[in-house]
Amino acid sequence: MKYEMVIGLEVHTELSTKSKIFCSCTTEFGGEPNTHCCPICTGMPGVLPKLNKKVVEYGIAVGLATNCEITPYGKFDRKNYFYPDLPKAYQVSQLYLPICRNGSVEIEGEGFHKTIGIHEIHMEEDAGKLIHDPIFDTTRADYNRCGVPLLEIVSEPDFRSAEEVIAYLETLKATLQYLGVSDCKMQEGSLRADVNLSVRPEGQEEFGTRTEMKNLNSFRAIARAIAAEKKRQIEVVESGEKVIQETRRWDDDAGKSYAMRSKEDAQDYRYFPEPDLAPVVISEAWKEKIRASLPMLPRERKKKYIEEYGLSEYDARLITEIKALADYFDEVNDIVKNPKEVANWLLGDFMRLAKEGEDDSFNILLDAAKMAEIIKMIKENLINRNTGKDVFFAVWKENLDPRAYVEEHDLAMVGDDSLVRDTVAKVLAANPKTVEEYKGGKTKVLGFLVGQCMKELKGKADPGAINAMLRDALK
Ligand code: ADP
Numbered sequence: 001m002k003y004e005m006v007i008g009l010e011v012h013t014e015l016s017t018k019s020k021i022f023c024s025c026t027t028e029f030g031g032e033p034n035t036h037c038c039p040i041c042t043g044m045p046g047v048l049p050k051l052n053k054k055v056v057e058y059g060i061a062v063g064l065a066t067n068c069e070i071t072p073y074g075k076f077d078r079k080n081y082f083y084p085d086l087p088k089a090y091q092v093s094q095l096y097l098p099i100c101r102n103g104s105v106e107i108e109g110e111g112f113h114k115t116i117g118i119h120e121i122h123m124e125e126d127a128g129k130l131i132h133d134p135i136f137d138t139t140r141a142d143y144n145r146c147g148v149p150l151l152e153i154v155s156e157p158d159f160r161s162a163e164e165v166i167a168y169l170e171t172l173k174a175t176l177q178y179l180g181v182s183d184c185k186m187q188e189g190s191l192r193a194d195v196n197l198s199v200r201p202e203g204q205e206e207f208g209t210r211t212e213m214k215n216l217n218s219f220r221a222i223a224r225a226i227a228a229e230k231k232r233q234i235e236v237v238e239s240g241e242k243v244i245q246e247t248r249r250w251d252d253d254a255g256k257s258y259a260m261r262s263k264e265d266a267q268d269y270r271y272f273p274e275p276d277l278a279p280v281v282i283s284e285a286w287k288e289k290i291r292a293s294l295p296m297l298p299r300e301r302k303k304k305y306i307e308e309y310g311l312s313e314y315d316a317r318l319i320t321e322i323k324a325l326a327d328y329f330d331e332v333n334d335i336v337k338n339p340k341e342v343a344n345w346l347l348g349d350f351m352r353l354a355k356e357g358e359d360d361s362f363n364i365l366l367d368a369a370k371m372a373e374i375i376k377m378i379k380e381n382l383i384n385r386n387t388g389k390d391v392f393f394a395v396w397k398e399n400l401d402p403r404a405y406v407e408e409h410d411l412a413m414v415g416d417d418s419l420v421r422d423t424v425a426k427v428l429a430a431n432p433k434t435v436e437e438y439k440g441g442k443t444k445v446l447g448f449l450v451g452q453c454m455k456e457l458k459g460k461a462d463p464g465a466i467n468a469m470l471r472d473a474l475k
């Protein structure tokens with residue numbers, strides 16, 4: 001029997017507002033434990049929360065960018081549960097009237113192009129963090145994160161493969177970054193995804209029972225967790241048992257998930273309207289003002305790169321998927337005015353080096369003007385392409401000046417035509433057999449002769465010029 005996976009995602013993104021959702025404490029990541037909090041975000045009795053307007057604006061922006069309907073009259077609800085990192089014993093969230101509904105995100109990748117439905121987006125507050133101390137066998141609570149604003153983006157169960165899930169997350173991440181509403185650092189938890197997954201026999205309409213996996217903090221972990229959970233559920237079904245609806249914790253080191261708790265239903269939380277907050281009223285005018293201020297989003301930018309710059313669909317997607325890379329591309333291209341050449345540089349070793357470091361991080365160490373300088377030096381025929389690559393590797397890490405580097409290491413090409421001509425003559429004289437072969441019709445050996453000349457000239461020559469001179473001499 002063949003099985004099909006059905007996946008729906010709940011994505012939490014921490015918003016990059018300066019202050020928290022209901023108080024004026026900073027949202028800054030880290031800090032000494034319990035120094036970024038106040039009576040409001042630690043839920044002292046009698047305090048009153050006050051909604052941060054920026055959170056609503058960010059929510060509207062994300063909703064518009066994902067084709068959602070914006071709720072003109074929304075509300076907050078209390079979701080009650082006891083957990084040591086949530087001192088109030090409830091989370092202020094939105095159940096009945098979330099800020100956005102019925103949206104969609106287009107995704108594409110190898111062999112698929114489809115639309116994923118967005119069920120809803122709601123605003124809520126983050127909880128604190130528990131830090132386990134294995135030496136003293138104690139657990140400490142750090143409330144700095146309590147009240148950091150979150151948007152929870154809930155998809156429809158529209159995914160059928162891990163590739164679709166990753167493509168969606170990449171698109172969503174790019175969209176959030178373009179909007180400037182979140183830094184989306186998965187390592188710091190500002191973008192987190194819960195994966196709801198079920199399996200069903202191929203052809204069956206009805207969905208199977210789902211599990212929810214939490215604690216997924218990199219794309220790689222998500223892909224691994226999906227593969228493992230699919231396999232586990234198929235094994236359960238094949239052995240004649242039933243999949244249990246539960247929350248599971250993924251342990252990426254072990255490559256396994258563990259049951260955490262059986263899955264609650266909404267009624268278990270005793271949701272009720274939050275009495276301390278006024279309804280969220282969003283006027284048509286406010287919504288349209290935000291719509292008008294939206295920046296160019298990844299999809300449009302990709303289109304521009306294809307239509308105006310002539311980049312391939314694939315290259316345009318890779319570049320625009322990472323906002324920092326697209327911005328860098330523009331900066332370099334503004335100087336060198338050769339989009340295809342710039343794309344070739346950025347999508348090779350450049351991309352690999354920028355991705356070194358932590359999972360899903362992207363760090364550009366070389367200034368755009370310096371990258372442009374390397375490309376310019378090749379165009380000016382000051383250095384050849386190979387030397388250009390070497391220079392790139394040499395200057396990347398410490399952001400050195402490439403032109404100064406070329407000078408310092410005497411890497412400029414031999415400009416002296418007579419020296420190149422002498423070298424060509426010398427190489428031909430030293431390789432009579434090869435010359436014979438060439439004249440006998442084996443023109444492929446020309447490459448070898450170019451290589452020999454290059455070696456003589458310590459790599460500092462224009463291969464095109466050598467090639468032409470060799471051909472000339474061999475006529
Ligand atoms: P809850 O809020 O209790 O987690 P929801 O009904 O809001 O439950 O669903 C959460 C997520 O699970 C949504 O992204 C939804 O698309 C997905 N989902 C629902 N049913 C299934 C299923 N049978 N298989 C896979 N995913 C599912």
Ligand code: MG
Nearest residue numbers: 010194196212
């Ligand atoms: Mg859920």
Ligand code: ZN
Nearest residue numbers: 023025038041
């Ligand atoms: Zn506070």
